[in-house]
Amino acid sequence: MAAFEIFGGNRLSGEIVPQGAKNEALQVICAVLLTPEKVTISNIPDIRDVNKLIDLVGMLGVKVEKVSEGTYTFQADAVNLDTLYSPEYGKKATELRGSIMLVGPLLTRFGYAVVPQPGGDKIGRRRLDTHYIGFQKLGAEVGFDEDSSHVKVITKGLKGVYMLLDEASVTGTANVVMAAVMAKGTTTIYNAACEPYLFQLCTMLNAMGAKISGVGSNLLVIEGVESMGGCNHRILPDMIEVGSFIGLAAITRSELTIKNVAREHLGITPEIFHRLGINFEFRNDDIYIPQQDSYEVQRFFDGSIMTIADAPWPGFTPDLISVALVVATQAKGSVLIHQKMFESRLFFVDKLIEMGAQIILCDPHRAVVIGMNHEQSLRGTRMTSPDIRAGVSLLIAALSAEGRSVIDNIEQIDRGYQDIDGRLRALGADIRRL
CATH class of the missing domain: 3.65.10.10 (Enolpyruvate transferase domain)
Structure with a gap:
């Protein structure tokens, strides 16, 4: 069984092309x-x-x-x-x-x-x-x-x-x-x-x-x-990868350009990350994410806490709920993550809590994330990838964490992400396959 070894805390830079969907x-x-x-x-x-x-x-x-x-x-x-x-x-x-x-x-x-x-x-x-x-x-x-x-x-x-x-x-x-x-x-x-x-x-x-x-x-x-x-x-570019890379750029405070994203097929995905406080701009069919030292979660018009929930298209895809949750751990402000469609998809948050994230798991479908605004970094640890989307979310968390992390069972990540370690190394990530 293969594993990823990651030394996190590095800022990334460069361009990345999403794979086919x-x-x-x-x-x-x-x-x-x-x-x-x-x-x-x-x-x-x-x-x-x-x-x-x-x-x-x-x-x-x-x-x-x-x-x-x-x-x-x-x-x-x-x-x-x-x-x-x-x-x-x-x-x-x-x-x-x-x-x-x-x-x-x-x-x-x-x-x-x-x-x-x-x-x-x-x-x-x-x-x-x-x-x-x-x-x-x-x-x-x-x-x-x-x-x-x-x-x-x-x-x-x-x-x-x-x-x-x-x-x-x-x-x-x-x-x-x-x-x-x-x-x-x-x-x-x-x-x-x-x-x-x-x-x-x-x-x-x-x-x-x-x-x-x-x-x-x-x-x-x-x-x-x-x-x-x-x-x-x-085949279209993978919008799940596009969303994952937006989240990766924000939590690692990196400057990234995501190439050829097929903007007309992204739906509400960019808007959800904007609600988490992430700045970006479309440049033709590319997304440019500038370096941000802080990103603040928006609130609803009445001042109540922001809720990020999945829904059938054109709602927010459930495949990106895990990424949104990880990104929120270092935001300024709090957010309620509501995973409606699958009752076991939030169970990976215990790994994030071990890394120092401030998360309250309310039930199998809901978690409250209290963002730390990069005032306290996540800690590197050893963890196991339970499924494709939780696996890449843990990978994003490890890339932002201080110290060494090891992610086991990365065959799950390989099911959905092509040469992810090689593409991340090209951006400056310290990651290798064991």
Whole structure:
């Protein structure tokens, strides 16, 4: 098991380019199964979760070719469904929550899909009902084999229908959309997730021949087509990395420029960090963060304490709640962090408290952070990365802390961040991989 050793307290400087969006990559790579024609995808991040998915589609018989760094071609003209039952496929699929999104494309194109219980971050209950109920409404039968722990989804032909999703699940919406593109008739999906990842997926599907209207909204109308073709698609910059680097610059009192951020797809993310007192400016499609010795948390108009809460898009993404919490530990003022969507995502704060942060964990969803305004630095310590987002948040905390920190289980961080230690060293960070 690998670890990061960090000597914190250094100010960083320079430019950093965000990787391709992990969550988008997982969706659009699954979509290549919709067509026997060649699909080219660029700006694919070189991270564990995405590489596992590329291996999975390769095991299914998809021809995968790496054209250049970050660019691959996929051709699913010889898919072998028998692989779904192989132990090797099952083992790899259970390690990756994104493997569930293979079901929609397989179901609509071949009428059949099998999936083991997927893995992923242990951040609380993450039910899959939205996926399976959506498939059932389209006319599929869903069954669970207790002996093999596999879910089997079959259909003699999907049919368009009106559906109201019980939750605005990003992966659930993506899966149902991919299943509906070749269903007979019209499918209307209300309460659809509308994150930039879905915008990108629907844009790619339309380029492949789908007929999806309402792209970017929570009401999608899909006219089923007979078949899908190939296309070229480029993945957006990862907005989670963009937010992480804004927070990193602030807490380390560094001057950084984040390049090529796709500003129009960042939503409310920059505004949330502005509420924490962080100054920055857009320079064309870059974000420039000047060195700040202090940043003060805003208050609401009535003078009450600021609350930072996650919400479905266009609200603040839950993937950045952990970063916002860490940044608040060195702000001037106090803030209530309210993580609504996952009940285990704030449990990493005990590590921050050990480092000297002033945090009151109210319950699994809420924490009050009393900022120290850099009057007292965090202390280096040894800790373990529990999941991708908490892991990078602890890394940001360690980079601002005085002394030596060691973060174990960094495989979790590697699942979502490409060469993060190398890119941070280029900014002046004292970090190495053990």
